[in-house]
Amino acid sequence: MQGKAFGKKKGGGGGVKNNNSGQGMADALAEITKKSAYFQQIEEDVEKYSKSIYELKGAIGKFKTKDMNELLQFYKEVESVLENLTDETQVLARIEDFPTKKLEALRTSSTLYSKLESMIKELKNLKIEPPLPQLLDKVSRSFTKIKGDIDALERTKDEEAKIFKGYNIEFDFQIIVRIKETMVDVSSDCMELALKERREGDGQNKNGGVKLLWRVFQFAFQVYTFAGGHDERAEKLTQELAQEIEKEAENQ
Incomplete structure (x- = not known):
């Protein structure tokens, strides 16, 4: 098809003249742009x-x-x-x-x-x-x-x-440290609530037993790993929670 459509023909007239086609396109686009709202x-x-x-x-x-x-x-x-x-x-x-x-x-x-x-x-x-x-x-x-x-x-x-x-x-980037410290605070609040419910509960209502206490402890450990450590409050609460888990395990 290239040969037929674009090849030279005897006597001229068959070739496509595109010397100014690029400039013509640019002019057309400029005109369209000029009139575009x-x-x-x-x-x-x-x-x-x-x-x-x-x-x-x-x-x-x-x-x-x-x-x-x-x-x-x-x-x-x-x-x-x-x-x-x-x-x-x-x-x-x-x-x-x-x-x-x-x-x-x-x-x-x-x-x-x-x-x-x-x-x-x-x-x-x-x-x-x-x-x-x-x-x-x-x-x-x-x-x-x-x-x-x-x-x-x-x-x-x-x-x-x-x-x-x-x-x-x-x-x-110190704000990252603040985020980690705030996460430790959230973890500590959860441990405090778990210990409070554990100590104020009775019988089967003591936080659902060792499984729930263990879940709180696991969350605290995940936060500890993420934050790269615990503050004094979190450390104390983690130890108390571990002791409650041990007591519950011994009683089962």
């Missing part, structure tokens, strides 16, 4: 928000911080400008030397820190109340999700810290 809106955004965007360009370029609250506040101000744009990528592409890579680092770092803060909030908002089996189901689900996210982050945090630092953002 979407691209007209982008041009209007560039004109309307030009002053704000250039101010933002300078502010982003100069921004540096070690304070995560300052990071979150600055990024909030950045978004208050960018959220007005019809198409952020298209508009910023028309601003010469706009620091898009640093903007990306700001967005990534602030989103990450907000996510980590939400983990602490989630753990602190857990209601430590009976019935104990349902409580353990709830805290175990939170623990599994948070542990998975933190384990993944700890594998990449050195690389991410280096990227952020390259844009003058010194990310505070």
Whole structure:
């Protein structure tokens, strides 16, 4: 088919002349773009928000911080400008030397820190109340999700810290320690409730026996492994729980 459709023919006239086809396509696209309501809106955004965007360009370029609250506040101000744009990528592409890579680092770092803060909030908002089996189901689900996210982050945090630092953002990864400490507090609260119910109960109502006590102990051990240790309160409660398990086992 190539030979028939595009081959040269005697007498000329059979060949396809495409010397200007590329330029013709470019001109056609330019004309379509010019008349497009979407691209007209982008041009209007560039004109309307030009002053704000250039101010933002300078502010982003100069921004540096070690304070995560300052990071979150600055990024909030950045978004208050960018959220007005019809198409952020298209508009910023028309601003010469706009620091898009640093903007990306700001967005990534602030989103990450907000996510980590939400983990602490989630753990602190857990209601430590009976019935104990349902409580353990709830805290175990939170623990599994948070542990998975933190384990993944700890594998990449050195690389991410280096990227952020390259844009003058010194990310505070100590928040991971705070998350682990908060998880230890949740585990301790569960042990306290288990011991309280155990000691205040009677007969068959003593926490459902050794199986439930053992389940609380296993959760405490999982948290211990995740956090890399226990504080004084958790250590004391773990020992008390172990003693109750031993007593229950001896009585069966």
